[in-house]
Amino acid sequence: MxxxxxxxxxxxxxxxxxxxxxxxxLVRRKGKQLRPMLVFLSAKLHGTIGPTTHRGASFIEMIHTATLVHDDVVDDSYYRRGFLSLNALWKNKIAVLVGDYLLAKGQLLVTGAGEFQTLELVSEAVREMSEGELLQIEKARRLDIDEAVYYEIIRQKTASLITACCAVGASSVGAGEESIAWMKQLGYELGMAFQIKDDLFDYERINKTGKPSGIDIKEQKMTLPLIRALSEAGSADKRRLMRSIRSGNNDPGEVSKVLAFVWESGGVKYAEDVMNQHRAKASALLDPYGDHPAAEALRQLADFVVERDR
Amino acid sequence: MxxxxxxxxxxxxxxxxxxxxxxxxLVRRKGKQLRPMLVFLSAKLHGTIGPTTHRGASFIEMIHTATLVHDDVVDDSYYRRGFLSLNALWKNKIAVLVGDYLLAKGQLLVTGAGEFQTLELVSEAVREMSEGELLQIEKARRLDIDEAVYYEIIRQKTASLITACCAVGASSVGAGEESIAWMKQLGYELGMAFQIKDDLFDYERINKTGKPSGIDIKEQKMTLPLIRALSEAGSADKRRLMRSIRSGNNDPGEVSKVLAFVWESGGVKYAEDVMNQHRAKASALLDPYGDHPAAEALRQLADFVVERDR
Known part of the structure; x- marks a missing residue:
């Protein structure tokens, strides 16, 4: 690293x-670096890490950084990983341009080296990410989205780039088409687990007040625990919940009601189960690699994805 | 077309x-389509327009559209080509994501077809464009920027993509390295003339009040006519002008004073001369192609660049 x-x-x-x-x-406020790690481990699993692997990892981390910078504009976020976001410090215009610069620089890094498989794998992910974010915006504030739409959104906006990590890693050391397809499947399972975990934080993680933040509920962002709770609720409960969600923006009491219902009706448990199924599928995909050190590390990484607290 | x-x-x-x-x-509010036209004419000049040419032209127009969409965020513009801008209609967040989507889709179009020379030529331009915009922001509100910095900014933010148009067109029909380099030079000259013309509009074009808009002066945007006027002014005039520019944001009378000085001191004339030198160099670069119909059309296009009124 x-x-x-x-x-x-x-x-x-x-x-x-x-x-x-x-x-x-941006380099100073670096995050978990999950994505470059995935590239390196996927490479090691199939061969010897080389300059192509390094460029692939850098490219993906640049893309990821670019999307975070653009997300800061998108979400009007003023904090990111505990730092002030770029757009808080330098305004939206600069955040947009820096994101574009990162996208182009990353591309040149791999185009210049003639690494077109990396490029194709990652471009596909970039398209999916922006499409996924736009799908999420399109569905935003609709309280009736179902699990299938939720899965499609998180597959596009999160799992696609994690899929690219595993594929790029394998491809960077000359793995064959079959291995690359296998690694894509692994990336998909890890990516889905990763995003469900992220969405669970809103229900599980306790903030300074000793309660979950419920910020997604406040913003009427429908994630798996709530989608499941709503789909299981009787029609009277459903109407009551919808009313609470709609007034949650101004009334913390209503948010607490929704939080309580999601827990009690088993929405959180259900989301955890789905997440763990993805983790289990990821582990199973590693079985053919036996006790290869990189396979071991990837299993630990899969555990980290669902057990992390940030 | x-x-x-x-x-x-x-x-x-x-x-x-x-x-x-x-x-x-976005397709409905399409602009002059100068860039795809340049791709097609540059292709025709060296061979027969084919699918690679079409993909190159689409890619570049998608990149150009993406940068306009992102510029709307950057400039907080609410109008573009007489239409409401995307961010006025759909908010910044969507404008950022749509721009990213366009960049990725364009890339996939050419990556999918294995057209890596197109990709490299255009990626280089995208990097230069964002870098140029950032250079402009870095220098913004500094009244002492000189011609060299101005040329560097417009080369990066405008001429780079027009250069890519000419290079991609030639490359799309299998032109050799030497021809591609020649066409890059042509694109550079056309691009510089194009941006100087754009910057001249602020001094030349009459708005509804019967006067030039002077909006660049109001925003303290230093372009060639004003840079030249300042560099030629005596120290007393210079101090007076600087004061006028600094108070121009709130006082239209001060803007008018600056406009008058720029005209009287020959700043407008000087910028027109520089623009016409670039046009002449572009024409000269077409000489070796004689009366080839595409060369004729490119000469007309060079004339349009400096004579257009929008």
Whole structure:
């Protein structure tokens, strides 16, 4: 990962001073680096990590950083990973341009090296991510979305890039089409588990007040625990819940009611079960690799995905 | 161009309804389509227009559309080509995502067909465009930028993609490296002339009040006519001008003073001269192609670039 950080930093450099200061800031507030790790482990599982693997990992982390920077504009977020977001510090216009710059620089890194399989795998993910976010916006504030739509949204907006990580890693060391397809499946399972976990945080994680934040409910963002709770509720409960969700933006008491119902009706448990099924499928996909050290590490990574607390 | 529009529309399609409605809107408010035209003429000059040319033209128009959509966020513009901008209609978040979607879709169009030279030429331009915009922001509100910085900004933010048009067109019909380099030079000259013309509009074009708009002066955007006027002014005039520019945001009278000075000191004339030198260099680069119909059309296009009124 230390070597990766070198490649990553170098790939971001620019002769425009403003841009250099911003990318330096972005590197400092780096996150879990789950995606580059997945690229490296998927590569190791099929061969020897080389410069193609490093470029693939850097490209994907640049894409991921670009989408976070653009998400900050999209969500009007002023914090990200405990830091002020770029658009809080430098305004929307700069956040948009820095995101575009990162996308283009990442692309040049792999295009310049003629690594077109990486490029195709990642471009497909970028298209899916923006389409997934737009699908989510289209469905936003509709309280009647079902599980199938939810799965499609999270597959596109989150699992697609994690799928690309596993595929790019394998492809970077010359793995065959069959292995790449296998790794895509692994990435899909990990990505779905990852996003369901992210959405569970809203119901599970306790904030300073000692209660779950319920921010998704406040924003009428329909995620798996709530979708399940609603689909299982009788029609009277459903009407009552819908009313609470609609007034949750101004009334924390209504949010608490929804939170309680989601727990009591088993919505949280159901989402955890679905998440764990994805984790189990990911583990099963690693069985053919036996006790290969990279397979072991990927199993641990799958555990981390569902057990992490951030 | 009719065939192009088919390819372009098809490339934009999405199964997400919201996205389909937005891209339909984008196609309707299409602009001058200078860039696809340049791709086609550059192709025709070196061979027979084929599917690779069409994909290259669509890709570039998608990139151009994406940057306009992102520019709308960047500039907080609520109008574009006489239509409401996307972010006025659908908010910033959607504009950012639609831009990202267009970038990714364009890329997939050419990556899927294995057209990597197109991809490399265009990615380089995308990096330069975002870097150029950021350079402009970095220098914004500095009244002391010189011609060299101005040329660097417009080369990156405008000429780079027009350069890519000419190169992609030639490359799409199998032109050799030497021809591609020649066409890049042509694109550079056309692109520089194009942006200087755009910047001249602010001084030349009369709005409803019968006067030039002076909006760049109001926003303290330093373009060639004003940069030249300032560099030629004596120190007393310069101080007076700087004061006028700084108070122009609230006082239309001060803007008028600056406008008058820029005209009287020859700043407008100078910018027109520089623009025409670029046009002349573009024409000269077409000499070796004699009276080839595409060369004739490109000469007319060079004339249009400097003579257009929109």
């Amino acid at each position: 230390a070597e990766f950080e070198q490649v990553f930093r170098k790939a971001l450099s620019s002769k425009v001073g403003l841009l250099d200061r911003i990318t330096h800031y | 009719a065939e192009f529009e088919q390819v372009f529309r098809k490339a934009l399609s999405s199964k997400v309804g919201l996205l389909d409605r937005i891209t339909h809107y």
